Amino acid sequence: MEAHKVLRSAGYKVRSYGTGSSVRLPGPTIDKPNVFPFTTPYTKILSTLKSQDTKMHKLTGVLEMTQRNVDVKKAPERWPFFNQPPQRLPDSEWSALGFEDELDFDIVVTCEERCFDSVVDDFLARAYFEGGDTLTGRTVHCFNVEIRDEHQTALIGGKAILKLADLLSECHRASLEWMNSKDENSDLLDVVPFEDRIPDAITKWQAEHPNLPLLYCVCYH
Amino acid sequence: MASETNQQNEESLQITQLLEAEKLALENSQYFEQILDTTISICLGTSQSHFRLQMQCLNMIHKFFYLRKIESVELRRKNSTKLIDLLDYFIIQTQDQLPNYLIIQKCIEILNSVYDLVFVEMIKTPNENQWLKISKIRDFIIDQWPTSYPLLKLNKETDLSRSIGCKNAIIKLIGKVIQTHLPSPSNDSEEEVDVSTSMISENHIFLNSQTLNTQAQSLLDSLLDYIAGDVLITTPVFSTIISTLMVLFKTRPKFFSSKFLSFMLGYESQLKRNPHFEEDKLKVRMIRRFNDRLDKCFISFLLNRGFISKDPNLRSRFENKFRYLVDKAAALKQRGILDDSLDEEEDEEIKRIKRRKLEIQKEQEDKGNSFFYNESEIARSNDYKSIYSLINPQNKLSEFDMSTISPDILSSMVIAALTNASTEKLVKGLNIVFNRYKHLSVAPGTQWKNGVQENQNNPQFQEQDGNVSIKVEKQEHSEESDDDYDPTNDSGTRSMVKQEYGGVKLEGQAHNGSDYDSNLMDQSTSQRSFPTPGTHEDDGEEELNNGAYILPMPKQLELSQKKEHLQLIINNFIDLSSKQNGTSAVSVTQQADLKKVAISNWDDDSWVLMLSRLATRGLNNEELSTVIRETLFDHFKTDLKGKIDGIIEWLNEEYYCSLIKKDEQNLDVYIHYCTLVLDNLIPFLEASDRKIFIRLLSELPYLTKDMIWKIRSLCADPARSKLGFQSLLYLIMFRPPVVQFCIGLLKDIYQDSGNNEGLQNECRNYLKKYAPEEQVA
Numbered sequence A: 001m002e003a004h005k006v007l008r009s010a011g012y013k014v015r016s017y018g019t020g021s022s023v024r025l026p027g028p029t030i031d032k033p034n035v036f037p038f039t040t041p042y043t044k045i046l047s048t049l050k051s052q053d054t055k056m057h058k059l060t061g062v063l064e065m066t067q068r069n070v071d072v073k074k075a076p077e078r079w080p081f082f083n084q085p086p087q088r089l090p091d092s093e094w095s096a097l098g099f100e101d102e103l104d105f106d107i108v109v110t111c112e113e114r115c116f117d118s119v120v121d122d123f124l125a126r127a128y129f130e131g132g133d134t135l136t137g138r139t140v141h142c143f144n145v146e147i148r149d150e151h152q153t154a155l156i157g158g159k160a161i162l163k164l165a166d167l168l169s170e171c172h173r174a175s176l177e178w179m180n181s182k183d184e185n186s187d188l189l190d191v192v193p194f195e196d197r198i199p200d201a202i203t204k205w206q207a208e209h210p211n212l213p214l215l216y217c218v219c220y221h
Numbered sequence B: 001m002a003s004e005t006n007q008q009n010e011e012s013l014q015i016t017q018l019l020e021a022e023k024l025a026l027e028n029s030q031y032f033e034q035i036l037d038t039t040i041s042i043c044l045g046t047s048q049s050h051f052r053l054q055m056q057c058l059n060m061i062h063k064f065f066y067l068r069k070i071e072s073v074e075l076r077r078k079n080s081t082k083l084i085d086l087l088d089y090f091i092i093q094t095q096d097q098l099p100n101y102l103i104i105q106k107c108i109e110i111l112n113s114v115y116d117l118v119f120v121e122m123i124k125t126p127n128e129n130q131w132l133k134i135s136k137i138r139d140f141i142i143d144q145w146p147t148s149y150p151l152l153k154l155n156k157e158t159d160l161s162r163s164i165g166c167k168n169a170i171i172k173l174i175g176k177v178i179q180t181h182l183p184s185p186s187n188d189s190e191e192e193v194d195v196s197t198s199m200i201s202e203n204h205i206f207l208n209s210q211t212l213n214t215q216a217q218s219l220l221d222s223l224l225d226y227i228a229g230d231v232l233i234t235t236p237v238f239s240t241i242i243s244t245l246m247v248l249f250k251t252r253p254k255f256f257s258s259k260f261l262s263f264m265l266g267y268e269s270q271l272k273r274n275p276h277f278e279e280d281k282l283k284v285r286m287i288r289r290f291n292d293r294l295d296k297c298f299i300s301f302l303l304n305r306g307f308i309s310k311d312p313n314l315r316s317r318f319e320n321k322f323r324y325l326v327d328k329a330a331a332l333k334q335r336g337i338l339d340d341s342l343d344e345e346e347d348e349e350i351k352r353i354k355r356r357k358l359e360i361q362k363e364q365e366d367k368g369n370s371f372f373y374n375e376s377e378i379a380r381s382n383d384y385k386s387i388y389s390l391i392n393p394q395n396k397l398s399e400f401d402m403s404t405i406s407p408d409i410l411s412s413m414v415i416a417a418l419t420n421a422s423t424e425k426l427v428k429g430l431n432i433v434f435n436r437y438k439h440l441s442v443a444p445g446t447q448w449k450n451g452v453q454e455n456q457n458n459p460q461f462q463e464q465d466g467n468v469s470i471k472v473e474k475q476e477h478s479e480e481s482d483d484d485y486d487p488t489n490d491s492g493t494r495s496m497v498k499q500e501y502g503g504v505k506l507e508g509q510a511h512n513g514s515d516y517d518s519n520l521m522d523q524s525t526s527q528r529s530f531p532t533p534g535t536h537e538d539d540g541e542e543e544l545n546n547g548a549y550i551l552p553m554p555k556q557l558e559l560s561q562k563k564e565h566l567q568l569i570i571n572n573f574i575d576l577s578s579k580q581n582g583t584s585a586v587s588v589t590q591q592a593d594l595k596k597v598a599i600s601n602w603d604d605d606s607w608v609l610m611l612s613r614l615a616t617r618g619l620n621n622e623e624l625s626t627v628i629r630e631t632l633f634d635h636f637k638t639d640l641k642g643k644i645d646g647i648i649e650w651l652n653e654e655y656y657c658s659l660i661k662k663d664e665q666n667l668d669v670y671i672h673y674c675t676l677v678l679d680n681l682i683p684f685l686e687a688s689d690r691k692i693f694i695r696l697l698s699e700l701p702y703l704t705k706d707m708i709w710k711i712r713s714l715c716a717d718p719a720r721s722k723l724g725f726q727s728l729l730y731l732i733m734f735r736p737p738v739v740q741f742c743i744g745l746l747k748d749i750y751q752d753s754g755n756n757e758g759l760q761n762e763c764r765n766y767l768k769k770y771a772p773e774e775q776v777a
Helices: A002-009 A044-050 A056-058 A064-072 A113-134 A151-180 A184-189 A196-209 B002-027 B031-043 B051-065 B073-080 B082-091 B101-124 B128-143 B164-180 B211-229 B235-251 B253-266 B279-304 B312-335 B348-366 B384-388 B407-420 B421-441 B444-455 B541-546 B557-580 B588-595 B606-618 B624-639 B643-659 B668-684 B686-699 B705-709 B712-716 B719-736 B736-752 B756-770
Strands: A023-029 A032-037 A109-112 A139-145 A212-221 B463-464 B467-470
Touching: A023 A044, A023 B756, A032 A044, A032 B407, A044 A064, A056 A064, A056 B348, A064 A151, A064 B312, A109 A113, A109 A196, A109 A212, A113 A212, A113 B235, A113 B279, A139 A151, A139 B031, A139 B348, A151 B712, A196 A212, A196 B164, A196 B235, A196 B279, A212 B235, A212 B279, A212 B384, B002 B031, B002 B705, B031 B051, B031 B073, B031 B082, B051 B073, B051 B082, B051 B101, B073 B588, B082 B128, B101 B128, B101 B164, B128 B164, B164 B211, B164 B686, B211 B235, B211 B253, B235 B253, B235 B279, B253 B279, B253 B312, B279 B312, B279 B606, B384 B421, B421 B444, B557 B606, B557 B624, B606 B624, B606 B643, B624 B643, B624 B668, B643 B668, B643 B686, B668 B705, B668 B712, B686 B719, B705 B736, B712 B719, B712 B736, B719 B756, B736 B756
Parallel strands: A109 A139
Antiparallel strands: A023 A032, A139 A212, B463 B467
């Protein structure tokens, strides 16, 4: 959610999801986590947390994170897994931002390898089960930036994800620059298309962020 | 300027109208057909210079078909054949004009989306011409994989990770073709559900299931072979292949499942070698990590969804691989992605396999499969740098100004480089340069294209009724441009070419850059500066401008240097003799036309003729000729018996050449080397060498008394006397001019033989028979 906030502030169109079966937050004790179904409004989550041991929640940063989330979006959503009941906000919440459907993404960034695996698995499942019937072949570039789930690390990770998004945007901008150029031959001869720029861009990013191991693959839906 | 603005406004207006039309078609499908027809005609009627408009048209069609914004399959199918001409125009007809990357990518995706629809249409309403056309487009595109199409090529392995967007689109197209060309596992007759060759009736007039199946199998194998190849595949391409195969795994399991699973089980990124010219270790390590992760996701998908639960053995193998990948990822994560020590810690087996792959790579390089980074046969612009450069443009060396090096050092460097380069490498490099020149000379449309594009922004540029006139003239340099001349910048060029397009009228076209006609220069017409090959070099610019540049004469070589170079030439010829075998084919016509040429067929001994001609008639310096003769003799001396053919060839040439000299007929050289040959041959002759020796005596054109008398040692040797007397007998019988020398020799041996009765008897017999007048006891 930190990444969602940072990217949105930078002007990107963003949606965020969880990949688990529900939203799990630290509870009053280690063996009693707070479990909320997706789409539970953050305001409700916040009030639940406040009704518990607030000192401990402040210490772990959960209270602060939830407060931040209230400002970012209405409620947590679940990734639209293939053939599973949707647990997300109505499309009307997002259509104003220009999202055409639930998978209308150019880039997906996950923050845990487990989540990356779930998303890739979902796209593989779509390729297998939907096959040539409804699969349009839209491309989505999936990345994982491994961030530990705690407040301070999330702040650092959010900035790193923003940097990654900026690099990818720059690749896209540079590759399309020739479109408005009068000298079309520059494209014909030495243009480097967007997809060709990605490996070098992410290598550069990884060298600058050695503690955030990256994963990448291209998926279709 | 005003007309340009008007054009831009008009284009923007058309784009807006297209967007509105698109919205209308999506909202109300009854307008779809009409809007599609109009869009196609706009797209085909728009010149390539109006790229934005063309792109907008294709975007709309892409949305309708590829993104399936028109939901009705029936509607898309009925209109699918209309797109064939459009695809043919962009992919086939304009392929020589360096196609636009985004347009080609869109076209491939559109082709992918309509291929099965057209297939169904061909079954319902057969139209062979349309099918042939789309088949041609399909084959053309598939043939481009896995090159860098539509980008200009660099080299085979670098190109594997270039043009990824189009490459992925082609992979998806291949997947679609495979799916369509293989029979569906179900007998469902609803074509929209699964289009396949199962739908083709037996009596279809041109669609043959068998042929299409074979093609699909071959494409499938090529995809799987690509995964199994030696080189590490970049992640986006690897992901796309997996995704495509995943669809086939479901739709065509009968033809595919076991192969796919075994290929994926065998995939090991660690065994793949780095692409040639890829020097970024981190990038390669990341690609391995990404591919391994996708491999792990794929295996996890198979295990968790029960695809291989029926085969415990297979399941166990996949589980083992899954654990291996998890451990490998954990180890890498623990060390950190920047730590390359894991690369060094490969086990012996992996190291051995990698070493073998490197050896294979080296062998392939030796065969000329890959030598240069930039192997493009099309120059990126028409300057010498683009024509001759074979290195990575990012390489700092490409920025180095060679003209700062003195010609002497430069020529030494070139000679050293040529000496060290392998023949294959040199030939490949020269072929690339040759092809770049060829392309520039035979493709004026490409050559001038840059100029045409820029002229559209030039108020002096004239375009009327499709005919474009460009006046290019030689003009004086402006003072500002003199010092900062940039060969890639039109503004700094010196020559102008006057040329008309469309009307096929060329006035003073400067193909070679130097032979334009200055009479055609016309200051009063619109002007267009244009770089021409040959006028781009900074060196000698002033001379070029004055039209009086003269290539400086090379320095005269010292005699010792000449000898050194000559020795190299001779050695090369002699080396050649040890390598060649067989005769090169020469056309009959050539033989007929060149009857008087000494060598019309190059065979194993042609080099002797070349060198002996060079020694006798090719050099006007006796010392240099002697170098050749001595080297020739030294070469023959190593095996006089085995090289008798060459010796005879050479000595005959020496004799003939001595006789044809009108001023002095001097056989000294011939006699000298004949004597040397005999002196070095006779002591080593054996009784069994009769044929060789007699052949030599018979084919040497001139024999002196001294030469004949060298046979004496043979006659006196009990072991070889038979050989000596047989040789003398031959000479007496078949070479009358030397009979008296032979008789004299026999008499001399007879008189000197003393107590050797055998020798005396032999001589007596010959003398009685061939010289009865001689009184012998």
